[in-house]
Amino acid sequence: MNDLLKFMTCGSVDDGKSTLIGHMLYDAKLLYTDQEKTLWQDSKVKNAEGHMDYSLLLDGLVAEREQGITIDVAYRFFSTQHRSFIVADTPGHEQYTRNMAVGASFADLAIILVDATRGILPQTRRHVRICALMGIEHFVLALNKMDLVDYAKERYDSISQDAIQMMKSHDVQSWQVIPVSATQGDNVTHWSVNMPWYESESLLSYLEKVSTLEQRTNRSFSMPVQRVSRPHQYYRGLQGQVAGSAIKISDEIMVLPGQEKARIKTIHRGSTLVEIAEEGHFVSIQLDRELDVSRGCVLASSEDLACTDMFTASILWMDEQELIPGRNYLLKIGTKTLTAYIMSIRHRMDINTGELVSTDSLAKNELGQCDVAVSEPMVFERFANNKALGSLILMDRISNMTSACGVIDDVLTRSSHVVWQEMEITRDMRARQKNQVPVTIWFTGLSGSGKSTLANALEKRLVSLGRHTMILDGDNIRHGLNRNLGFGETDRVENIRRVAEVAKLMNDAGLVVLASFISPYERDRELAREILGEHFLEIYLSTSLEECQRRDVKGLYAKAKRGEIPGFTGISGPYEKPSHPDLEIDTGQCSVEEAIDRIEKLMDDVLMTHNGSVYQVEE
Amino acid sequence: MNNLTHLDRLEAEAIYVMREVVVECEHPVMLYSIGKDSSVMLHLAIKAFYPDKPPFPLLHIDTTWKFREMISFRDRKAQELGMQLLVHTHQEGLRNGLNPFDHGAAYTDIMKTEALKEALDQYGFSVAFGGGRRDEEKSRAKERIFSFRNAAHAWDPKNQRPEMWNLYNTRINKKESIRVFPLSNWTEKDIWEYIKRENIEVVPLYFAKVRPVLYREGNIIMVDDQRLKLLPGEEIVYRRVRFRTLGCYPLTGGVESSAETLDQIIEETKSAVTSERTSRVIDQETTSSMERRKREGYF
Incomplete structure (x- = not known):
């Protein structure tokens, strides 16, 4: 048996969750006297009668104590003669689902509070769903407030009956219903005489005995490489934590991606040389030959692990900013x-009912199944088979927030999606034929800032120099290719994606592309940059709003001000200035000639360093 | 995780965290406070990176009021390990003669919190390891292992970044920083059991010995130098005492104890009736004083 149990508690304030844990610590004499003294004092402040309020032991933040709610996970530690425990006390409100998920990713077992007067509620199902999603395999349903239903066996039986279905639907094998009263202490640390019909153990005894050793068998060795240690030329240690089964000296392993094989030469745990490394051990492994291994590679013993660049995952969205494919x-x-693209959202799952709903975005605390593509092939595994290679987080490139967490449901192998056709005529060859470096010049700025004017003038200049060019313009594209797209957020992202993909094809064809789009959002332009790669030059036209309005070539500002165009950039919609444009031009301050001179110089400077010979045309 | 002992699991977690920081972050530093938690953290760092040396310097915020035995222990350890040790003192506070007797909370705010912020800014460290444990105090119990701080080093407890499995997001914007607590999930008992298992050297003040002390406001204060002035009615007495935590000697309460070995300390810890923080004079002010300090940039 494992001598450490990490468990979490889920339930809302009214379910008495914090009270249950507080009471357990108190009854089991696991509090220090100064903690007990503080608890008494705080309880007196909280209620006039001075009843002991056990929940105050857990809610630690000022805001939580003031509002009487749990906002974030609190960790508590105690040990009995049999086991050490770490409790993650998590908030139950739907708006703090992400914080519950934090606790669930940490725990081996979840105690779900159920109010005996109310039975299994949508929130109960939500709690079980989130816990099961995050990989918890052991559950206790603490049926609380039994004192308020006269300790009735019938109540216990009927709720247990409902629980069977719920647990089955999540494929939970290990679970137990325990009738308790958190305020009175029945079945918390000691079996209660008030419920003689309950023949099993108290909550604490159950927690002391439950086995959480993983049931899964036949799991092969794998180890994501965390760090490569190279203190001197004779030692190259691959450091990481072992997942799956043990590995020993002279075993053969494969390095993924790449699939090169080698044998284990030495294993260090700290400064100690060992023969064998088991699951959970942190190690430094030396191979018997020099292979190209860096952080992010995976050492594996199985031949079955394959690399892919697409998978389907259940994603719990945690960011204020919505997920949009x-x-x-x-x-x-x-x-x-690595970089990941959300290709599509298959459906959203209602976290309370489990109902599948079609959607084109995911908001904070929503759960959905998504198809994800990544920038390079990697080892991905189903979470059910391998937690280490099947769990993921998504991070926002700009805010750096952890936007989502997810688990892989299915890995899409190469044969199941379109294989990129290797073309014999390369992009490079087409470019050489035209004697130029294909590039996309992306003009961004307010309406009237001079994007189209500069694009047209620049094109004339380039063509006169013998270049091959093409203009992509917001209006033109919207009349044809993107005719079916509106101006909502989803459509806007799709608009930019299509434009960038078209620009990329044109670059592949060897053309210099001049794209002029207001593209007011940084992340949309980042998407274009991502698609187009290094030959993307962002020109920010910083012409002032006043100047643009003064020009108002198409009369749009006048309309927008009359409220006829909702969400018009600069008037009723935001414009996010580029943080690192390749060039910034204020057309209110310089002539068209000066502006295109500067752009041409930029093209020379940047492109020469990329690929000198091609752009040097003898004229 | 099959068959790993409790301490093995805690050890593996801490080492994983340290390696992630070193690989993903620029300019890490380890806050070294010389106490038992720092000693364990340093020991873990040595194991984590072996055969390399831990690839970061140690930083000690010296208030100039630490026990003398701590300072000699610190200097000897750094030398033995061949690690770079940076010692930082808040110069203005020193010039103004800030001391724990006359200046109370202001002393702690400036000589510890402000000094720490000043040192991190001065050296440009974006990530600092600290030996904080969640079992120490309520607001720590709420804090993530990776605790993000804004440009003013402040903690925003209501908007903590989610932390899932062992997938740590270490990305920060310019001027932001991270405090990382590899020992978050350890308890005082775990620390002592690990010290014993790994044979880690700690400052002798943790072991009971007859020492010159005085009784002040319910605390047993050791008279470590002449700067401690006797108040009317106080006298220096010799008692067999040890310390559960170490800090500035005038702010650290000792306990009467006969625990002279690690086994005796572990026994005493298991049967302790008060929590460790009762021996730290600064934490006893109000229920939420630690949360306030952390919001202001304290560890």
Whole structure:
């Protein structure tokens, strides 16, 4: 048996969750006298009668104590003669679902509070769903407030009956219903005489005995490489934590991606040389030959682990900013961080009812199943098979927030999606034929800032120099290719994605593309940059709003001010200035000639360093 | 995780965290406060990076009021390990003669919190390891292992970044920083059991010995140098005492004890009736004083 149990508690304030744990600590004499003294004092402040309020032991933040709610996870520690425990006390409100998920990713077992007077509620199902999603395999349903239903066996039986269905639907094998009263202390640490019909153990005894050793068998060795240690030329240690089964000296392993094989030469745990490394051990492994291994690679013993660049995952969205397909994020899995695109949201799952709903976005605390593509092939596994290679987080590139967490449901192998056709005529060859470096010049700025004017003038200049060019313009594209797109957020992202993909094809064809789009959002332009890669030059036209309004070539500002165009950039919609444009031009301050001179110089400077020879045309 | 002992699991978690920081973050530093938690943290760092040396310096915020035995222990340890040790004192506070007797909370705010912020800014450290444990205090119990701080080093407890499995998001914007607590999930008992298992050297003040002390406001204060002035009615007496935590000697209460070995300390810890923080004079002010300090940039 494991001598440490990490468990979490889920339930809302009214369920008496904090009270249950507080009472357990108190009854089991696990409080220090100064903690007990503080508890008494705080209880007196909280209620005039001076009843002991056990929940005050857990809610630690000022805001929580003032509002009487749990906002974030609190960790508590205690040990009995049999076991050490870490409790993650998590908030139950739907608006703090992400904080519950934090606790669930940490725990081996979840105690779900159920109010005996109310039975299994939508929130109960939500709690079980989130816990099961995050990989918890052991559950206790603490049926609380039994004192308020006269300790009735019938109540216990009927709720237990409902629980069977719920647990089955989440494929939970290990669970127990325990009738308790958190305020009175029945069945908390000692079996209660008030419920003689309950023949099993008290909550604390159950927690002391339950086995959480993982049931899964036949799990092969794997280890994501965390760090490569190279103190001197004779030692190259691959450091990481072992997942799956043990590995020993001279075993053969494979390095993924890459699939090169080697044998284990030495294993260090700290400064100690060992023969064998088991699950959970942190180690430094030396291989018997020099392979190209860096952080993010995975050492594995199984031949079955395959690399892929697409998978389907259940994603719990945690960011204020909604998830919209087409966006890209940084994805961290194991020790690897790479770019991920959310290709589509298959459906959203109602976290209370489990109902599947079709959707084109996910808001904070919503759960959905998504198809995800990543920038390079990596080892991905189903979470049910391998937690280390099947759990992930998504990080926002701009805010750096952890936007989501997720678990992989299915890995899409290469054969199941379109294989990129290797073309014999390369982009490079087409470019050489035209004697130029294909590039996309992206003009962004307010309406009337001079994007189209500069694009047209620049094109004339380039063509006169013998270049091959093409203009993509917001209006033109919207009349044709993107005719079916509106101006809502989802459509806007799709608009930019299509434009960037078209620009990329044109670059592949060897053309210099001049794209002029207001593109007011930083993340949309980042998406274009991501798609187009290094040959993307962002020109920010910083012409002032006053100047643009003065020009008002198309009469749009006048309309917008009359409220006829909702969400018009600069008037009723935001414009996010580029944080690192390749060039900034204020057309209110310089002539068209000066402006295109500067752009041409930028193209020379940047592109020459990329690929000198091609752009040097003998004229 | 099959068959790993409690301490093995805690050890593996702490080491994983340290390696992630070193690989993903620029300019890490380890706050070294010389106490038992710092000693454990330093020991873990040595295991984590072996055969490399821990790839970061140690930083000690010296209030100039630490026990003398702590300072000699610190200097000897740094030398033995061949690690860079940075010692920082708040110069203005020192010039103004801030001391724990006359200046109370202001002393702690400036000589510890402000000094820490000043040192981190001065050296440009974006990540600092600290030996804080969640079992120490309520607001710590709420804090993530990776605790993000804004440009003013302040903690925003209501908007903590989610922390899932062992997938730590270490990305920060310019001027922001991270405090990282690898020992978050350890308890006082775990610390002592690990010290014993790994044979880690700690400052001798943790072991009971006859020492010159005086009784003041319910605390047993050791007379470590002449700067401690006797108040009317106080006298220096010799008692067999030890310390559960170490800090500035005038702010650290000792306990009468006969625990002279690690086994005796572990026994005493298991049967202790008061929590460790009762021996720290600064924490006893109000229920939420630690949360306030953390919001202001304290560890």
